[in-house]
Amino acid sequence: MISTNRIIIAIDGPAASGKSTTARRVARQLGYTYIDTGAMYRSVALKAIEGGLLESIRRDPGQVASILEGISIRFEGERILLDGRDVSREIRDNRVSREVSFLSSLKPVRDCLLVMQQALGRGRGVVMDGRDIGTVVFPDAELKIFLVADARERARRRLLELQAKSEGKTALPDIETLEREILERDRADAEREHAPLRKHPDAVEIDTSKLDIDQQVEMVYRLARKTEAAG
Template identity: 70%
Template sequence: MIGHEQHDIIIAIDGPAASGKSTTARRVAKKLGYTYIDTGAMYRSVTLKAFEHDMLERLKHSPEDVRILLDPLSIEFQGDRVLLDGRDVTAGIRENRVSREVSFISSLKPVRDRLKTLQQQMGEKRGVVMDGRDIGTVIFPDAELKIFLVADAAERARRRYAELVQKNGNPAALPSLDELEREIVQRDRDDAERAHAPLRKHEDAIEVDTSSLTIDEQVELVYSLAMERISAGTSRA
């Protein structure tokens, strides 16, 4: 485990939906003794809040009204728990309705601006692993290690399905693999084409195709790359 008296770095892990970002980032952070910041959970939290305030359709006609949801807005992480405005929404933000609409909410500039500020505040002391879609390009373009995870859509759909089965325990109530794959392909398109902070790989990012990798393998790969950066920085200190 890396102590904070050494050369702490920022690790930015970007990539499309279900490419393994969150699991990899969480486990790498644990191995390093770093803080893990799940930015996807932050956007999901705002999306859930839009549903709870019955504002989703309103926002599609008047997107500027999203400011109503942002003031006040508090998002905190307590271990694996996500707190939205002081209450636990860990399960709620993983509902499929949230997955379908989070790309739209993420495309709204006021949302991105507000969460960008929160994310930069969380990472300003370094020693963090942050995953999302624009961490290496917008939030922390100076991150010492930038990773861009990819995987084919069919494999990502299988992963998302397995995750939903594990959390819900009732396959009959879940969307089909084909439906999940269509949603993932559409999400990729929406993320890549949005006007604000679209999904793209930073020129300095290391691309890792996780289609045929186990989680353990991709965690070890990213951890090894991180150790190289940490060691290089410590030797220069």
């Protein structure tokens, strides 16, 4: 049953902690809209990579404005469209994973996507996941969740995800490489100047290291229903 007291649910956490899968399934169960903000940052990174602009932006971060001007990022169900093109698969490529922290650390990128994200959530009844949803995008969200998991488990999940998508057609990094990349991304996300990864004081922390996806979805779903009822 869809509640008449629709809320905003902010799910934050580091890479591969289960944010996106949990948020997507909770939104489906609640009849809410799911907004994958990580996919939005990945779309910007993909545009920089495909345009051959990554190195010039590294030398002069102000050049990122050329990517952001007129950019269109839209959601159609579980598809994400970048300038009208479905990039749902491309943005999950490991090359994008390696570069997204750098692009997302730039203030013009964060400012541009912040406006988009707040507009998407304004009607409430949304589940939004990312790294600064509860602290910057929607600090007044009625339910804030912070998912964590140990680095090796997150690397294992990322490897399984890459294996499923490659279907054995491409060589994949080993788990040690993925773990190093995840730890480096954790460091970059926590230390960036603009909107670093932080747990909001009101957020409920859930360690997913030993939980399967059904268990963590159920935990967040129950918290959401309780929060709806309290409102």
